[in-house]
Amino acid sequence: xxxxxTASGLGPALDLLALSPxxxxxNLLRGLVNSMQIALGxxxxxxxxxxxxxxxxxxxxxxxxxxxxxxxxxxxAVPELILILILYxxxxxxxxxxxxxxxxxxxxxxxxxAGIAVLGVVQGAYATEVLRGAILAVPAGQIEAxxxxxxxxxxxxxxxxxPAMLAFALPGLANLWLIATKxxxxxxxxxxxxxTLETRQAAGSTKAYFTFFVAAGLLYLLISLISGRxxxxxxxxxxxxxxxxxxxxx
Amino acid sequence: MKRLLALAAAAxxxxxxxxxxxxxxxxxxxxxxxxxxxxxxxxxxxxxxxxFINAVCAAGAMDCVITPVAWDGIxxxxxxxxxxxxxxxxxxxxxxAQTIDFSDKYYKTPALVAVAKGSGITxxxxxxxxxxxxxxxxxxxxxYAQKHFAGKAAEIKIYQTxxxxxxxxxxxxxxxxxxxxxxxxAFLASEAGQACCEAVGAVAxxxxxxxxxxxxxxxxxxxxxxAKINAAIAKVIADGTYDRISAPYFASSIYGD
Amino acid sequence: xxxxxxxxxxxxMALALVLVLWSALSLRWDWLPQYAPLLxxxxxxxxxxxxxxxxxxxVLAIPLGLAQAAGPWYLAAPARAFCTVIRGTPLLLQLWxxxxxxxxxxxxxPWIRQSDLWPILRQAWPYAVLALTLSFAGYEGEVMRGAFxxxxxxxxxxxxAMGMPRLTILRRIWLPQAVQRALPTLGGETVLQLKxxxxxxxxxxMDIYAVSSRVRQDTFIVYEPLLLLALVYMCITGLIVLxxxxxxxxxxxxxx
Numbered sequence: 001x002x003x004x005x006t007a008s009g010l011g012p013a014l015d016l017l018a019l020s021p022x023x024x025x026x027n028l029l030r031g032l033v034n035s036m037q038i039a040l041g042x043x044x045x046x047x048x049x050x051x052x053x054x055x056x057x058x059x060x061x062x063x064x065x066x067x068x069x070x071x072x073x074x075x076x077a078v079p080e081l082i083l084i085l086i087l088y089x090x091x092x093x094x095x096x097x098x099x100x101x102x103x104x105x106x107x108x109x110x111x112x113x114a115g116i117a118v119l120g121v122v123q124g125a126y127a128t129e130v131l132r133g134a135i136l137a138v139p140a141g142q143i144e145a146x147x148x149x150x151x152x153x154x155x156x157x158x159x160x161x162x163p164a165m166l167a168f169a170l171p172g173l174a175n176l177w178l179i180a181t182k183x184x185x186x187x188x189x190x191x192x193x194x195x196t197l198e199t200r201q202a203a204g205s206t207k208a209y210f211t212f213f214v215a216a217g218l219l220y221l222l223i224s225l226i227s228g229r230x231x232x233x234x235x236x237x238x239x240x241x242x243x244x245x246x247x248x249x250x
Numbered sequence: 251m252k253r254l255l256a257l258a259a260a261a262x263x264x265x266x267x268x269x270x271x272x273x274x275x276x277x278x279x280x281x282x283x284x285x286x287x288x289x290x291x292x293x294x295x296x297x298x299x300x301x302f303i304n305a306v307c308a309a310g311a312m313d314c315v316i317t318p319v320a321w322d323g324i325x326x327x328x329x330x331x332x333x334x335x336x337x338x339x340x341x342x343x344x345x346x347a348q349t350i351d352f353s354d355k356y357y358k359t360p361a362l363v364a365v366a367k368g369s370g371i372t373x374x375x376x377x378x379x380x381x382x383x384x385x386x387x388x389x390x391x392x393x394y395a396q397k398h399f400a401g402k403a404a405e406i407k408i409y410q411t412x413x414x415x416x417x418x419x420x421x422x423x424x425x426x427x428x429x430x431x432x433x434x435x436a437f438l439a440s441e442a443g444q445a446c447c448e449a450v451g452a453v454a455x456x457x458x459x460x461x462x463x464x465x466x467x468x469x470x471x472x473x474x475x476x477a478k479i480n481a482a483i484a485k486v487i488a489d490g491t492y493d494r495i496s497a498p499y500f501a502s503s504i505y506g507d
Numbered sequence: 508x509x510x511x512x513x514x515x516x517x518x519x520m521a522l523a524l525v526l527v528l529w530s531a532l533s534l535r536w537d538w539l540p541q542y543a544p545l546l547x548x549x550x551x552x553x554x555x556x557x558x559x560x561x562x563x564x565x566v567l568a569i570p571l572g573l574a575q576a577a578g579p580w581y582l583a584a585p586a587r588a589f590c591t592v593i594r595g596t597p598l599l600l601q602l603w604x605x606x607x608x609x610x611x612x613x614x615x616x617p618w619i620r621q622s623d624l625w626p627i628l629r630q631a632w633p634y635a636v637l638a639l640t641l642s643f644a645g646y647e648g649e650v651m652r653g654a655f656x657x658x659x660x661x662x663x664x665x666x667x668a669m670g671m672p673r674l675t676i677l678r679r680i681w682l683p684q685a686v687q688r689a690l691p692t693l694g695g696e697t698v699l700q701l702k703x704x705x706x707x708x709x710x711x712x713m714d715i716y717a718v719s720s721r722v723r724q725d726t727f728i729v730y731e732p733l734l735l736l737a738l739v740y741m742c743i744t745g746l747i748v749l750x751x752x753x754x755x756x757x758x759x760x761x762x763x
Binding site for chain 3: 062063066067070074076077078079080081082083085086089090178182183184185186188189196199200203207208209210213214216217220221223224225
């Protein structure tokens with residue numbers, strides 16, 4: 001086996017990818033953890049913004065609706081890279097200037113928080129559309145019935161609308177999650193140490209560009225395949241009890 | 251509601267906690283730039299400039315944390331408050347000094363041109379005419395190339411990192427690259443550099459563009475921090491620390507005149 | 508007209524106008540004349556890369572979709588794997604793998620530099636075009652798979668029953684209907700492709716994003732070039748959306 005690895009020229013590549021120094025695998029994994037942290041945070045923040053945005057678009061007044069339309073249109077038309085640069089520099093700058101003007105000191109915003117905030121705002125725009133569509137797909141009768149029972153709006157959302165729309169929202173959300181994991185790579189351009197930047201540094205330091213880019217690609221692929229499985233399972237769960245949704249009855 | 255209050259309290263705590271621990275975030279370029287700063291396999295940054303940063307912070311009793319940021323956004327990162335000091339081999343130039351304040355210089359080296367072996371390129375407009383020159387974005391070298399070689403060279407390619415420009419020199423995609431002499435030497439000493447390339451000397455000096463050596467950058471108006479850094483740099487040089495940390499990296503002093 | 512022009516919209520438009528005027532008057536735009544030629548060149552690069560990679564990507568997507576929807580397993584499996592890999596990894600990584608990864612192999616194969624293709628291979632744009640084309644093909648291939656599957660089987664069977672050769676069925680019945688089904692997503696995919704183009708700046712291609720970075724580096728003006736960029740991309744997005752709307756209206760909708 002070892003002979004085979006050496007013969008195929010994979011030996012040096014595997015040495016480079018070893019988890020402990022002198023191998024660079026540990027760096028890649030640290031980058032992966034950072035990427036996942038940001039992706040999870042951004043996805044969560046995006047969901048929150050999306051939920052508020054969807055409700056705002058559906059039930060808000062005309063002003064809120066138009067403002068949300070401006071938000072989703074701009075975010076979906078401008079490249080993420082540019083939004084990241086604008087938000088990354090401008091928002092921290094504005095926040096600090098505001099704090100200094102109010103007599104407070106500058107706050108230190110960590111790269112993770114900035115990354116989550118920036119990608120979360122981007123995700124929020126897409127999530128707004130996904131969730132709006134999903135809420136619209138919930139049969140109106142169910143909501144009307146709950147209203148007729150005198151259910152207060154918050155309880156209605158928690159007990160009826162949100163659970164019922166989940167099945168419709170999941171495919172779109174799965175897509176969004178994959179976009180979130182891949183968009184973390186864009187933070188490499190602002191110098192944040194996530195997987196793609198760690199890969200680029202490892203590749204540059206060792207000159208083994210091919211090895212490291214392929215290895216990082218496999219890591220991303222692994223994440224996306226696992227996510228696909230998880231979301232598939234979630235969707236089957238969410239569709240339980242729906243007529244004709246397959247998956248069998250109990 | 252109670253949960254919301256708790257959340258707000260936690261957020262306030264986190265904010266005030268961040269404000270209390272006034273660490274000084276020293277920004278370096280998030281790219282391998284040997285021998286000044288490069289990441290190692292254990293995830294740490296090593297190199298002469300890292301040693302120097304640590305020495306300066308120790309001398310000034312400053313609580314520093316090294317923060318890698320993208321080189322091409324390093325000045326906006328400073329002005330927007332992502333970092334507090336730039337110590338990333340940044341040359342002190344008039345142009346930059348309009349946006350940020352610089353400390354005294356802590357090293358000064360000439361700008362070299364590296365080319366493929368035997369290409370016969372000379373480090374001037376005539377030698378580079380019709381050739382493809384690679385430079386790193388937002389560097390004095392890029393400005394120099396735009397001023398002196400634009401129109402003569404076939405193309406001036408702008409790279410995000412100097413490391414990638416070297417890589418493309420090895421690959422043969424560019425004919426020459428202009429960079430700091432120490433960085434060029436480090437590259438030429440590497441296996442790939444030895445095999446392919448050679449240095450053909452320094453470009454003619456243009457102090458207005460190439461600057462007056464490398465200094466630390468701080469936000470405009472932070473005179474207190476700047477004075478502290480200047481004092482610390484002077485101390486590091488005076489007490490022999492500078493020479494001690496330089497010895498493992500360089501045969502002769504890089505402080506310059 | 509009154510339905511659209513509500514009072515709050517007038518206020519919002521006035522606010523937007525104030526914002527635009529404020530940006531125009533109090534932000535720094537004095538660099539614009541000097542960089543105008545470069546900006547135009549960058550814009551041209553962005554546009555041609557977008558158009559070429561979208562068209563080539565679409566051309567690639569058709570066989571990819573067809574192979575997955577109806578091909579034998581030895582065609583379907585690779586097509587499926589290709590789409591999974593492209594969709595499962597960041598484009599930035601693919602771009603760097605193609606440019607720096609392949610580039611690092613050149614010194615090992617000296618004959619590449621002697622070949623006639625070298626003047627093209629040493630430039631950056633072929634890698635940008637290749638990466639963006641493969642990316643578009645990967646995403647749109649998945650869409651086309653669904654579109655091919657969505658064409659009612661009865662129509663294909665009817666054509667077969669009339670003795671139409673298989674290639675003719677594909678050309679006259681299957682493909683046109685599949686493309687028609689994919690058309691609504693195609694506009695969205697093209698906008699996504701536009702939003703992916705600035706990544707090519709990281710491999711030294713001078714698109715409009717790279718030009719704006721250059722302005723930032725030269726002048727230390729941070730926000731104005733980014734705002735201009737945002738505006739430019741919004742305009743191109745608008746044009747793409749309008750273009751596809753026009754196209755969709757021209758394609759007859761006869762899906763029952």
